[in-house]
Amino acid sequence: MQRAAARVLRGARTPPARTRSATARAPPPRGLLYERHGEPAAVVQLKDLEVAELRDSDVHVKMLAAPINPADINMIQGTYAILSPLPAVGGNEGVGEVLEVGRRVTALKPGDWVIPAAAGVGDSVIQNAANSGVGQAVIQIAKASGIKTINVVRDRPDLPKLVERLMALGADHVITEEMLRKPEMKDIFKSIPKPRLALNCVGGKSTTEMLRHLQPKGTMVTYGGMAKQPVMVPVSTFIFRDVRLRGFWMTQWKKDHAQDQESLTSMMDALCQLIRRGQLTAPACTEVPLQDYKAALEATMKPFASSKQILLF
């Protein structure tokens, strides 16, 4: 069972000189994969893993040994409280050897032995106004980080077109605000874990419904209030699920980090890297000559616009 390590190995490229001679003759990395839930012996298969590029903060680990625990069996059967996105590699524990580290990794070096710090399930994020400029960036950054996204948008006449556009950006699920209440939401969480993070820029009913799907002890960050409605939280959400609510304002974050330019610079560097790799693109834009500013202002305030108005000077 090599689930946790396989997530890392998926990024494996050429091993460093120290291990190259040993691994050059070795077969490609393999993992015990399952594409659907069921009886482990029937659904688990030994398969070659997809190999991707080592990024600056990545560590490539070759698993040396891993136990099969009851929780692993239940995850494969689909009966455990948290489930990995499918297809998945089974297992959560074990010991591995570091093969290669990214440019920014200083705490580990090739040859070190490591164990998974936490159970190796993928995370997920739920967000509303997912077609906003911010929402589209969230979809792309999450995709590049291996995090699944559940994206809530308002219903509209051309919904299939919008869904297709967000899926092409890397969204895993696109749903309407109305669907948040439907029993079919359970189907989504058969293949991806319930989110630990909700991003809210709407408020009102959409936000209350979105909160239902957050994991216990999950966090909702409110960064906007497009519906101009307060955030309503059922008392049971606090008492029985201990959900945490936070706010975020970029202006304040910059003030708080004014003495710590390193944080801002490294965030910008990480975003620029994604842009250069083509993993983060700007939202659709409409260029407007400055003198047509009134039309641009009106267009910005219309619903379902899906395009940023850019004034050209």
Ligand SMILES: NC(=O)c1ccc[n+]([C@@H]2O[C@H](COP(=O)([O-])OP(=O)(O)OC[C@H]3O[C@@H](n4cnc5c(N)ncnc54)[C@H](OP(=O)(O)O)[C@@H]3O)[C@@H](O)[C@H]2O)c1
């Ligand atoms: N806290 C911060 O530091 C920070 C920084 C930047 C942005 N923001 C906030 O982030 C949010 C998105 O900004 P943006 O520049 O990315 O926006 P944007 O691209 O102009 O998109 C606006 C979004 O709001 C949705 N919307 C408008 N009215 C709505 C309503 N009544 N109910 C539900 N959704 C509604 C639109 O959906 P439709 O397509 O359905 O109309 C669209 O998805 C805004 O609330 C903005 O104030 C916060």
